[in-house]
Every structure is written in structure tokens, then in C-alpha cells.
Amino acid sequence: MSLILIIEQILNGLQFGVMLFLMAAGLTLVFGVMGLINLAHGSLYMVGAFAAAAVAGATGSFVLALIASLAAAAAAGAIVELVVIRRLYARDHLDQVLATFALILIFSEGTRWLFGSFPLFLEVPRYLSGPVTLPGGIQYPLYRLAMIVIGLLIAAGLFWLIARTRIGIQIRAGECDREMIAALGVDISKLYTLVFALGAALAGLAGALVGAIQSVQVGMGEPVLILAFVVIVIGGIGSIKGALVGALLVGLTDTLGGVFLPRFFELFLAPASATSVGASLASMLIYILMAAVLLVRPLGLYGGRT
Amino acid sequence: MKPIRTLALATSVMALATAALADTKIGMITTLSGGGAGLGVDVRDGFMLAIDNAERDDIEVVIEDDQRKPDVAVQTSDRMIQSEKVDIMTGIIWSNLAMAVIPSAVAQGVFYLSPNAGPSALAGERCHENYFNVAWQNDNLHEAAGAYANDAGFENTFILAPNYPAGQDALTGFKRMYEGELADEIYTKLGQTDYAAELAQIRASGADSVFFFLPGGMGISFLKQYADSGVDLPVVGPAFSFDQGILQAVGEAALGVKNTSQWSKDLDNAANVAFVEAFQEEYGRLPSLYASQGYDTANLILSALEKADVSDKDAFRAALREADFDSVRGDFRFGNNHHPIQDIYVREVIKEGDVYTNKIVATGLEDHADAYASECKM
Known part of the structure; x- marks a missing residue:
């Protein structure tokens, strides 16, 4: 196990974590500000990927495809908020889970109806394809580096938005006491729509970025959604900082665990059983991490509210 | 109601x-x-x-x-x-x-x-x-892939499949026929879509070829990332990641890949x-x-x-x-x-006009029966 391989795997974990952050950021804002469990967040990720694939297929431009993914997911998010989600804020979590689960089914079958049953094609643009050589002789795909950079830029932008702008103040205030800021004259329902659309847009962008190196198909959002929930539970609900730290922790744990656990078991088990035991344990690792974090900090790493 | x-x-x-x-x-x-x-x-x-x-x-x-x-x-x-x-x-x-x-x-x-x-x-x-x-x-198509790996002169193959019964059947089937060394054997998570970690391991393993069984979307993801990773080893797999329905989604990344199937449209x-x-x-x-x-x-x-x-x-x-x-x-x-x-054939992914499809390049196994038939009392 060379140092180069270890560094490469850390980069992989970082990249995975950054993409998880884009998903988790929207989820944690919606959960934190509106108190809403949105299972359909994964569908917005899928909407972004399909919009990107459709636009890239029609125009051949990856930049346009990314813009389309942001726009389509934000629009889908805003419509869903206005039509469905708005009626759920006062309901309990079970109703929200049921309604948003119904949205998953509607989105999935609607997408299948529009685009057909077969996966769509979306590829990495020429100028980002292929590997680059990093200092130390590490070969790493340029596209994945670009994903890390884009993700970190968006994280920085979100921090700025939440901490330094008027909207950010309103979002934070809404999180603390929604009646009070409504009484102060802030249009709370418009704010909610905005936050929901923002979260949706980020999920859509993640879908498009990931779709270029994975498969764009119906149901692609649900596995990521589960991980995103793990991230916000670890990070603390409602905290953007928690979402970033949680996402990176989950990304690194998942990637490095999958690589090194089988190696570790090989030290004292036969290779065949080491592989399967290691692989099984690696897939449990993030949930073990979540349980450990919750034992020490029941509200998550940065969850301040009770 | x-x-x-x-x-x-x-x-x-x-x-x-x-x-x-x-x-x-x-x-x-x-x-x-x-x-x-x-x-x-x-x-x-x-x-x-x-x-x-x-x-x-x-x-x-x-x-x-x-x-x-x-x-x-x-x-x-x-x-x-x-x-x-x-x-x-x-x-x-x-x-x-x-x-x-x-x-x-x-x-x-x-x-x-x-x-x-x-x-x-x-x-x-x-x-x-x-x-x-x-x-x-x-197991059948994987066995044919193992036989093809021998014919192609692969000596140090890296094999991977998802960690579920059909994935284990796949690696068992491949190994039943393949005579060379294994560079490594990896079980991935079922439904996994990011293979960056596995690709880094393939690169570091010194393998001379790769066999994978990753059906559906998993295969699309793997092939796209494989093409983008700079790893340049020959790949062989069963037809499930190269069927007509998903080849268009993989695109150029699949060109030239050998896969095994009992059927091809050019038969x-x-x-x-x-x-x-x-x-x-x-x-x-x-x-x-x-x-x-x-x-x-x-x-x-x-x-x-x-x-x-x-x-x-x-x-x-x-x-x-x-x-x-x-x-x-x-x-x-x-x-x-x-x-x-x-018979199970070896196919190669080609491009016909704008459409990616397969053509037969060899016969992998002739008149092939499965390995479990003798256990069946019928």
C-alpha cells in the first residue's frame, strides 16, 4: 500500500464528501428552517441530472447543461413547495414522510414517462476529461478535481450567504423563531419557497455533476438521499457547517473504509473471507460512525438547538 | 371506497x-x-x-x-x-x-x-x-469470460463484482474457467455508483486486465469512470453491462470492450x-x-x-x-x-453510424452446460 494510493483515496473521499455536501446542504436547511422532512430531495437530484443530460444532448455544452440543472431543479423545487410542501409545515413528521414519499413515486414515474426506461447519456466535457498528474506523480482525473473545487466554492458561497447577507439573517432567524420573524414583517412563506428552491438547485447541480461520471437513470437519487440524511444527523440538523463537516467525514470514512478494511482483515483472515467480511463491514461503517457521534453528541456535531 | x-x-x-x-x-x-x-x-x-x-x-x-x-x-x-x-x-x-x-x-x-x-x-x-x-x-456468461481471458493471454486479472449472490456466482464462474493469476478480487457494494477507490486499486495492483460484473447503472458508472481514469488495461465482462439498452448511455467509453453473450444481433x-x-x-x-x-x-x-x-x-x-x-x-x-x-460468444462493442452495438468476434464456449446439472436428480 503505497503513499500515492493513500493520497489518491483521500482525494476520492474528499470528492465524494463534497458532492454529499451539495445534497445535504439543501436537506439540512429545509429541515432546520422549516422543520420539514423532505424525502423527495433525491428526486430533485435526479431532475437536475436529467435536465443536464437533455440539454447537453441538445446543445453539446456542459456549462449550459449545469445551468439547466440548477434552473430545472430550482423550478421543480419551487413548484413542489407551492403546491404540496406548503400544506405540510403544520403537520407532523409522519404526514410529511408520507407526502414526500408520494412525491418520489410521482417524480420517478413522471421522469420515466418523459424520458423512457433506459438510462440517458451525459459525459464529461472534453476539456475536463482524462487524468492529470499531480505533484508527487499522482494520476488523478481532472473532472474529479474540478468537482472538489466547485463543491468547495459553493460551500464558501453558502457560508457567505448565511452569515453575511440579509437573506441569510432571515433564514437564521426563521430557524430560531418563525412566529417572531413573521411578526417583524418578513414574508415567511416567500422565504420558505426561496430556501426550498435553493436547496433543490444545489441537489440538482450535484445530480448533474455526478451524472456525468455515473449513470443518469430513474431512482438515482434515493441511495444518495439516505447518505445525505446520515450526513445531516452527524452534522447537526440545520447547520451548514455541520453538513460540510459531516459530509466530508462520511465521504472519507466510506471511501477509506472500503479500501482499507479488507486489507486489515487480510492480516488475520483468509483472503476470500477477508474480502467479504471487509466489504460487509465497510458498508456498515458510516452507520457505526453515526451511532458513535450520536452517543457523544446526541444533537450532532454542530446541532445547537434542543 | x-x-x-x-x-x-x-x-x-x-x-x-x-x-x-x-x-x-x-x-x-x-x-x-x-x-x-x-x-x-x-x-x-x-x-x-x-x-x-x-x-x-x-x-x-x-x-x-x-x-x-x-x-x-x-x-x-x-x-x-x-x-x-x-x-x-x-x-x-x-x-x-x-x-x-x-x-x-x-x-x-x-x-x-x-x-x-x-x-x-x-x-x-x-x-x-x-x-x-x-x-x-x-454463472454461464462469466465462465465464458474466464475462458476468453485464457485465450486472450491474460495472466494477472483484477476481478470485481457486487457483494450479493449473483455477484458471488459471477466471480465463482469466472474463476472456474480462468487459469491465470488474480491481481486482486474485490466485492463492491450493491448499487454502488462511484468506483474511484476501486480504480485507484486497479491502477496500483499491477494487473494486466480487468474482469467485472456490474449490471445496469453500476456498469455504466464504472465504464465511464474507467475511461476517465487513465487506466488503460483490456476489459472483459458479461453482456449485462453492454446490452443495447445501456450502451448508448455509456457511449465512447465502451468502444472495443469484449463481452460474453449467448446472443448477438449479428448472429x-x-x-x-x-x-x-x-x-x-x-x-x-x-x-x-x-x-x-x-x-x-x-x-x-x-x-x-x-x-x-x-x-x-x-x-x-x-x-x-x-x-x-x-x-x-x-x-x-x-x-x-x-x-x-x-454456445456462448465473445462480442466486441462497435459503433454503427451513431449507434453503439456489439458484433461477434469469437466463440467463447461451445455447447456449454452449467456446472450444477450433475447435482440435479431429474
């Missing part, structure tokens, strides 16, 4: 009425919604093409979606057997669903013809006289030429491996119905066993465990 119940009653009465008209009732349970729907749609379309071509008005096909969920598949099959009284069942794509449905269906006296899933458990000791597999036993026999042409005309797309399996399954049923009535179970079973139909894959017969004995 009341009108719905009345409506349901009305539909079931109507269903009973049509059941009285048709002599043979076929129940198809397959995946028609969600992520795996492409495979089920292909099986259904291939199957219905053959049924429609036969122009028989004494056959009724009931088609239901299993949503790729074992519990849904079991409920649907119970309903088909008990209240709709189907004679023959078919359609299931996934091995875990097959294991949930087939043993109880055949035990209730229904014939089951699998157009895809061929779990090893049903090929050996638990084989059944009413269960026929028209596609392959799960030169009269039945296949007619099938490919009719399928394209009917559905406006090229048929896949799955469509060919659906088509063969329907033709097998039709050939048996020519000889025997389905109500005479022994005669119908004997007629099925003869497999007296023109398979689109060429020669086809059943072994003692009702699984195919057939």
Missing part, C-alpha cells in the same frame, strides 16, 4: 370472463417501473412480439409490474396462480425475486419459464420438473434476422439480449402448445423439454436440469 370496490369486482368478473375464452393463460411478472425497468420492458416487448406474430386467439397474457421488489412479486404471483388461474408464468429479471417466486409457483403445479434469472440454487439440487430456464444459468440465422428486423419495425429500437430471451421464451411456449395442451401437464412438459423451436441464438437444447446447453 365503495365505488372502487365495485370497480375492482367488475374488473375481476371481466377477467374471469376472458379467462373462460382463452385456453392458455400466461402470467408475466417483470420489472416495469423504477431503475431496472429497461430490462423488464425489453423482455416484455420481445415476448409479446412473438405472441403477436403467432396470431393465436387462444392465448392470453397477463402482465404485471414487480417494481423489483420480492414482496410485490410474491403477492402478484399468488394472485395470478390462485385467482387468475394462470397455466404458465414467466418474466422475472432478478435472481432474488426469482428465488422468492419460482419454488412456490412450480410447487403449485404452474409451469415457470425464466427469461433471465438463473440462480445456481435452482439449477442443482432444487431443480424442478416444471421449471425451465430459457436464458442461462447465472447469422434466419430466426435471428427476422427477429431483429421485426423488433426494430415494431418498437423503433434495436433489440437487446433481454429482448431476445423474451422472444425465445414465447416461441418455446408456442412450440410446445403446437404439440400438447397445457392442461395435459406431462405431455406439455415433454414438449417443452424438446425445445423444438428456432431459437434466435442458433442451436439450443435443454440439459437434464432444464437449463440451456448452448
Whole structure:
């Protein structure tokens, strides 16, 4: 196990974590500000990927495809908020889970109806394809580096938005006491729509970025959604900082665990059983991490509210 | 609630009425919604093409979606057997669903013809006289890939598959035939879509080639990332990641990859030429491996119905066993465990105009039977 391989795997974990952050950021804002469990967040990720694939297929431009993914997911998010989600804020979590689960089914079958049953094609643009050589002789795909950079830029932008702008103040205030800021004259329902659309847009962008190196198909959002929930539970609900730290922790744990656990078991088990035991344990690792974090900090790493 | 119940009653009465008209009732349970729907749609379309071509008005096909969920598949099959009284069942794509449905269906006296899933458990000791597999036993295409790896002179192959029964069958099948060294053997998570970590391991392993079994979306992701990673080793795999439905989504990354299949659209026999042409005309797309399996399954049923009535179970079973139909894959017969004995080919991904497709470059295994046949007492 060379140092180069270890560094490469850390980069992989970082990249995975950054993409998880884009998903988790929207989820944690919606959960934190509106108190809403949105299972359909994964569908917005899928909407972004399909919009990107459709636009890239029609125009051949990856930049346009990314813009389309942001726009389509934000629009889908805003419509869903206005039509469905708005009626759920006062309901309990079970109703929200049921309604948003119904949205998953509607989105999935609607997408299948529009685009057909077969996966769509979306590829990495020429100028980002292929590997680059990093200092130390590490070969790493340029596209994945670009994903890390884009993700970190968006994280920085979100921090700025939440901490330094008027909207950010309103979002934070809404999180603390929604009646009070409504009484102060802030249009709370418009704010909610905005936050929901923002979260949706980020999920859509993640879908498009990931779709270029994975498969764009119906149901692609649900596995990521589960991980995103793990991230916000670890990070603390409602905290953007928690979402970033949680996402990176989950990304690194998942990637490095999958690589090194089988190696570790090989030290004292036969290779065949080491592989399967290691692989099984690696897939449990993030949930073990979540349980450990919750034992020490029941509200998550940065969850301040009770 | 009341009108719905009345409506349901009305539909079931109507269903009973049509059941009285048709002599043979076929129940198809397959995946028609969600992520795996492409495979089920292909099986259904291939199957219905053959049924429609036969122009028989004494056959009724009931088609239901299993949503790729074992519990849904079991409920649907119970309903088909008990209240709709189907004679023959078919359609299931996934091995875990097959294991949930087939043993109880055949035990209730229904014939089951699998157009895809061929779990090893049903090929050996638990084989059944009413269960026929028209596609392959799960290990078969992987065995052919192992044989091809020997022919191609691979000596140090890196192999990977998802950590679930069909994935373990795959690596077992490959290793059964492959004679070289293994650079490493990895089980990935089922449904995993990011293979950056595995690609880094492949790069570091010093392997001279890669074998992978990653069906559906997993394969698309792997191939795209493989092409982008700068790893430049020859790749071989079973046809499941290179079928007509997903090749367009993989694109250029798949060009030149060798894959093993019992069928290819360029197989030169009269039945296949007619099938490919009719399928394209009917559905406006090229048929896949799955469509060919659906088509063969329907033709097998039709050939048996020519000889025997389905109500005479022994005669119908004997007629099925003869497999007296023109398979689109060429020669086809059943072994003692009702699984195919057939040639398995090596195909290469090529581009025809704007469409990515496969062409046959070699025969991987001739007249190949599965490894479990001897355990079947039949």
C-alpha cells in the first residue's frame, strides 16, 4: 500500500464528501428552517441530472447543461413547495414522510414517462476529461478535481450567504423563531419557497455533476438521499457547517473504509473471507460512525438547538 | 371506497370472463417501473412480439409490474396462480425475486419459464420438473469470460463484482474457467455508483486486465469512470453491462470492450434476422439480449402448445423439454436440469453510424452446460 494510493483515496473521499455536501446542504436547511422532512430531495437530484443530460444532448455544452440543472431543479423545487410542501409545515413528521414519499413515486414515474426506461447519456466535457498528474506523480482525473473545487466554492458561497447577507439573517432567524420573524414583517412563506428552491438547485447541480461520471437513470437519487440524511444527523440538523463537516467525514470514512478494511482483515483472515467480511463491514461503517457521534453528541456535531 | 370496490369486482368478473375464452393463460411478472425497468420492458416487448406474430386467439397474457421488489412479486404471483388461474408464468429479471417466486409457483403445479434469472440454487439440487430456464444459468456468461481471458493471454486479472449472490456466482464462474493469476478480487457494494477507490486499486495492483460484473447503472458508472481514469488495461465482462439498452448511455467509453453473450444481433440465422428486423419495425429500437430471451421464451411456449395442451401437464412438459423451436441464438437444447446447453460468444462493442452495438468476434464456449446439472436428480 503505497503513499500515492493513500493520497489518491483521500482525494476520492474528499470528492465524494463534497458532492454529499451539495445534497445535504439543501436537506439540512429545509429541515432546520422549516422543520420539514423532505424525502423527495433525491428526486430533485435526479431532475437536475436529467435536465443536464437533455440539454447537453441538445446543445453539446456542459456549462449550459449545469445551468439547466440548477434552473430545472430550482423550478421543480419551487413548484413542489407551492403546491404540496406548503400544506405540510403544520403537520407532523409522519404526514410529511408520507407526502414526500408520494412525491418520489410521482417524480420517478413522471421522469420515466418523459424520458423512457433506459438510462440517458451525459459525459464529461472534453476539456475536463482524462487524468492529470499531480505533484508527487499522482494520476488523478481532472473532472474529479474540478468537482472538489466547485463543491468547495459553493460551500464558501453558502457560508457567505448565511452569515453575511440579509437573506441569510432571515433564514437564521426563521430557524430560531418563525412566529417572531413573521411578526417583524418578513414574508415567511416567500422565504420558505426561496430556501426550498435553493436547496433543490444545489441537489440538482450535484445530480448533474455526478451524472456525468455515473449513470443518469430513474431512482438515482434515493441511495444518495439516505447518505445525505446520515450526513445531516452527524452534522447537526440545520447547520451548514455541520453538513460540510459531516459530509466530508462520511465521504472519507466510506471511501477509506472500503479500501482499507479488507486489507486489515487480510492480516488475520483468509483472503476470500477477508474480502467479504471487509466489504460487509465497510458498508456498515458510516452507520457505526453515526451511532458513535450520536452517543457523544446526541444533537450532532454542530446541532445547537434542543 | 365503495365505488372502487365495485370497480375492482367488475374488473375481476371481466377477467374471469376472458379467462373462460382463452385456453392458455400466461402470467408475466417483470420489472416495469423504477431503475431496472429497461430490462423488464425489453423482455416484455420481445415476448409479446412473438405472441403477436403467432396470431393465436387462444392465448392470453397477463402482465404485471414487480417494481423489483420480492414482496410485490410474491403477492402478484399468488394472485395470478390462485385467482387468475394462470397455466404458465414467466418474466422475472432478478435472481432474488426469482428465488422468492419460482419454488412456490412450480410447487403449485404452474409451469415457470425464466427469461433471465438463473440462480445456481435452482439449477442443482432444487431443480424442478416444471421449471425451465430459457436464458442461462447465472454463472454461464462469466465462465465464458474466464475462458476468453485464457485465450486472450491474460495472466494477472483484477476481478470485481457486487457483494450479493449473483455477484458471488459471477466471480465463482469466472474463476472456474480462468487459469491465470488474480491481481486482486474485490466485492463492491450493491448499487454502488462511484468506483474511484476501486480504480485507484486497479491502477496500483499491477494487473494486466480487468474482469467485472456490474449490471445496469453500476456498469455504466464504472465504464465511464474507467475511461476517465487513465487506466488503460483490456476489459472483459458479461453482456449485462453492454446490452443495447445501456450502451448508448455509456457511449465512447465502451468502444472495443469484449463481452460474453449467448446472443448477438449479428448472429447469422434466419430466426435471428427476422427477429431483429421485426423488433426494430415494431418498437423503433434495436433489440437487446433481454429482448431476445423474451422472444425465445414465447416461441418455446408456442412450440410446445403446437404439440400438447397445457392442461395435459406431462405431455406439455415433454414438449417443452424438446425445445423444438428456432431459437434466435442458433442451436439450443435443454440439459437434464432444464437449463440451456448452448454456445456462448465473445462480442466486441462497435459503433454503427451513431449507434453503439456489439458484433461477434469469437466463440467463447461451445455447447456449454452449467456446472450444477450433475447435482440435479431429474
